[in-house]
Amino acid sequence: MIAESGPIPLAHYMALCLGDAEFGYYTQHEPIGAAGDFVTAPEISQMFGELIGLWCAVTWRQLGAPAPVNLVELGPGRGTLMKDALRAIEAEPEFSAALTPHLVETGSRLRETQQQALAGTGAIWHNDLTTLPPGPLLLLANEFFDALPAQQYEKCADGWCERQVTYSDDAFQAVLAEAPSALDRAGEVGDVFELAPARTSYMADVAARLNTQGGAALIIDYGHVESANGDTLQAVRAHQAQSIYAEPGLADLTSHVDFEALCEAAVGVQAHGPVTQASFLCRLGIEARAAALQRSATPEQAADIGSALQRLLNPQQMGQLFKVMAFSPLGSPPPAGFERLEKAS
Numbered sequence: 001m002i003a004e005s006g007p008i009p010l011a012h013y014m015a016l017c018l019g020d021a022e023f024g025y026y027t028q029h030e031p032i033g034a035a036g037d038f039v040t041a042p043e044i045s046q047m048f049g050e051l052i053g054l055w056c057a058v059t060w061r062q063l064g065a066p067a068p069v070n071l072v073e074l075g076p077g078r079g080t081l082m083k084d085a086l087r088a089i090e091a092e093p094e095f096s097a098a099l100t101p102h103l104v105e106t107g108s109r110l111r112e113t114q115q116q117a118l119a120g121t122g123a124i125w126h127n128d129l130t131t132l133p134p135g136p137l138l139l140l141a142n143e144f145f146d147a148l149p150a151q152q153y154e155k156c157a158d159g160w161c162e163r164q165v166t167y168s169d170d171a172f173q174a175v176l177a178e179a180p181s182a183l184d185r186a187g188e189v190g191d192v193f194e195l196a197p198a199r200t201s202y203m204a205d206v207a208a209r210l211n212t213q214g215g216a217a218l219i220i221d222y223g224h225v226e227s228a229n230g231d232t233l234q235a236v237r238a239h240q241a242q243s244i245y246a247e248p249g250l251a252d253l254t255s256h257v258d259f260e261a262l263c264e265a266a267v268g269v270q271a272h273g274p275v276t277q278a279s280f281l282c283r284l285g286i287e288a289r290a291a292a293l294q295r296s297a298t299p300e301q302a303a304d305i306g307s308a309l310q311r312l313l314n315p316q317q318m319g320q321l322f323k324v325m326a327f328s329p330l331g332s333p334p335p336a337g338f339e340r341l342e343k344a345s
């Protein structure tokens with residue numbers, strides 16, 4: 001494409017690296033887990049999915065226990081979060097009976113893994129939100145938005161330029177082009193600012209659905225509470241960072257989620273948070289759950305549970321960088337985990 005028609009916008013490069021039907025990272029690889037390229041919270045401990053399942057059950061009660069109800073997950077990875085959530089939800093049989101799981105997944109390899117993990121649950125798969133049946137929904141997205149393409153702009157002497165990708169000297173590399181529309185933003189020469197239209201439009205679709213159908217959405221991801229300049233695009237392969245141009249299609253490409261931009265896109269719904277992952281999980285009782293699991297564990301298992309808890313909560317690990325937000329129709333009370341909490345910084 002570059003040889004035929006010239007450099008492509010960075011967001012387009014990222015979309016192809018991740019989603020190309022033949023060579024895309026999420027279409028071809030099993031990225032998640034110790035043997036893959038990165039590890040996510042549901043893969044660290046069953047406690048994560050269990051607590052989120054219980055969050056759904058409590059939120060469903062707050063909504064007036066609608067039946068039927070759609071339990072939707074965006075980008076479910078290996079299906080672990082949904083599997084652990086459904087097991088915990090069995091403690092609330094009325095909710096269990098009222099719900100149908102819906103998985104929104106574009107990667108064919110990961111879909112197969114999810115189908116194995118969720119066999120017998122009645123789950124239904126979708127490519128996007130448009131085929132979901134009508135009705136109230138509880139929607140979950142863990143590390144989904146960071147994987148949708150982002151565009152970068154760089155401040156030059158005469159204004160913001162768009163970062164594009166070209167191919168020369170046997171390598172992909174960055175090149176600057178005139179930005180298609182003026183960016184009204186302060187910055188020093190060399191500063192980078194990221195915009196992710198694919199994320200904001202997905203968020204707007206989720207908000208529109210909450211508005212018309214009722215329900216709540218829970219979004220967990222790494223990123224910043226307020227829009228800020230900075231280059232956060234990163235490539236990771238086998239748990240090691242590498243250049244985003246080194247191995248297109250073979251490395252995971254993500255960038256930090258701008259939660260302020262997500263909030264702005266969530267038109268007509270109430271935003272709760274963001275709060276840090278650590279305070280959210282503690283509010284939901286993760287420490288009590290860990291202690292209960294440790295009581296019936298061998299000393300070795302108990303130590304593993306303790307270190308998983310640390311990975312999820314420690315501010316140097318996932319506790320602080322990861323943020324949690326909920327969205328619900330205007331006027332709804334704050335869901336569990338968001339009551340009287342200070343905003344994360």
Ligand code: SAH
Pocket residue numbers: 026032040041042043074075076077078081104105106107110127141142143144147148
């Ligand atoms: N939530 C999982 C996986 C996170 S990785 C976990 O926490 O382990 C990102 C996930 O989003 C993968 O399942 C990937 O295939 C999926 N994905 C990426 N882009 C997508 C899109 N546009 N639509 C649906 N799923 C997508």
